[in-house]
Ligand SMILES: Nc1ncnc2c1ncn2[C@@H]1O[C@H](COP(=O)(O)OP(=O)(O)OP(=O)(O)O)[C@@H](O)[C@H]1O
């Protein structure tokens with residue numbers, strides 16, 4: 001589902017963020033990217049969603065080479081990806097329902113699809129009774145659920161999660177991980193960058209550890225450290 | 226498709242209301258710029274009424290009395306042709322009564338009093354003379370000579386009438402054209418700024434849209450529509466202005482002393498409508514350019 005071949009990313013003139021990284025992620029896999037701050041985890045995720053372009057090497061996502069993809073094709077790549085972040089990136093002036101509906105609306109989905117899919121996915125993430133709330137009327141965990149609902153509503157092949165539990169307490173994090181696990185069980189590939197060793201140790205999935213842009217460990221059913 | 230159109234219109238309208246002050250400034254500037262463009266057109270067209278009789282290097286017009294006999298006309302014609310070294314006989318043109326009458330209707334377009342005195346029967350006919358020489362004294366002495374011919378009512382020289390108006394019209398055209406261009410550029414700049422501000426205000430939404438796979442066109446279209454609409458509204462306002470100005474001018478001119486060229490400075494209503502259509506189109510173009518620049522720049526970052 002995702003293949004990196006000798007991928008290098010240099011920011012500006014001399015910030016080497018990713019250094020000759022290669023790995024494969026099979027369809028339906030759940031992997032953790034771990035490593036100290038600045039080791040290149042977010043950069044790898046951004047290379048996969050084509051927010052950044054590799055300086056060298058090839059990134060394949062869902063059968064497409066995103067490194068030399070035409071800019072006009074990028075939106076269609078993004079439709080097969082779901083992105084979630086530490087800071088949720090919700091629109092504060094829109095309700096929970098509208099936030100999720102927005103993701104379908106702006107890719108031109110007709111209204112009857114929106115009316116069907118949004119309640120379904122909000123039910124899935126456990127927010128069936130909070131459609132009309134605004135983001136700042138929700139807890140952090142609930143906000144992250146909204147952002148997961150938004151990422152999942154278009155049934156992506158891959159979920160890219162950048163420290164989704166970074167702002168959450170352990171109990172809430174467990175709930176979010178259960179949700180990502182459930183999404184993974186529907187066949188969606190999940191790639192998650194994290195500092196949260198509790199979560200990694202609890203899940204026991206594949207762990208790729210980075211240090212200064214280099215892969216130093218790639219372990220099935222791994223732990224944080 | 227319907228969902229997309231609905232989305233674009235809704236967003237355009239919402240954004241319009243959010244940035245009311247900037248929008249007003251952009252619309253007003255476009256309107257003023259376009260008003261000036263419209264005025265340039267109208268002034269030029271009005272001047273043309275005065276200049277029409279001198280079109281094509283005509284430097285002298287020999288007016289023939291309306292009761293002149295065919296023999297007298299023939300004599301004038303042969304006298305004019307007798308100076309082939311000074312007068313371009315190839316270009317010598319005789320306007321008979323219907324032709325002269327048609328021309329007079331343009332010259333006296335805003336002067337119904339004079340116009341009512343003229344009929345196709347009483348109108349003087351005329352010879353349009355294109356000289357070969359640059360020597361205005363020579364042309365002037367010829368004119369004096371033609372004035373004495375039987376049947377000649379008057380001889381008019383371009384030097385006396387045409388050149389002042391022509392220079393004036395050229396000057397006015399240059400000034401209004403430069404001012405219109407400057408103001409149009411300012412209008413484009415203001416629309417650009419409004420759209421840029423609107424996009425900046427919604428940068429989080431744009432970020433999310435890109436994240437979930439909205440195409441750049443989908444993101445752009447509401448903003449471009451907004452700019453287009455601003456230009457178009459500016460166009461509508463300028464049309465109202467041009468119409469009001471023209472009406473006031475036409476009424477004012479009609480009260481002027483008949484026979485002073487001022488009253489020729491009016492335009493037919495068909496021409497006015499044409500100018501209005503141009504102003505609307507130009508407004509739309511100004512809006513489209515301003516917002517297109519804003520939309521393409523902002524989306525790249
Ligand atoms: N847009 C950018 N421009 C320049 N340098 C950048 C940019 N983004 C990241 N970097 C640099 O690239 C390196 C890797 O950053 P990255 O964000 O991928 O690390 P990370 O592993 O996600 O760190 P963290 O755990 O703190 O989120 C760092 O040295 C960082 O300073």
Ligand SMILES: [Mg+2]
Pocket residue numbers: 041042043162
């Ligand atoms: Mg990071």
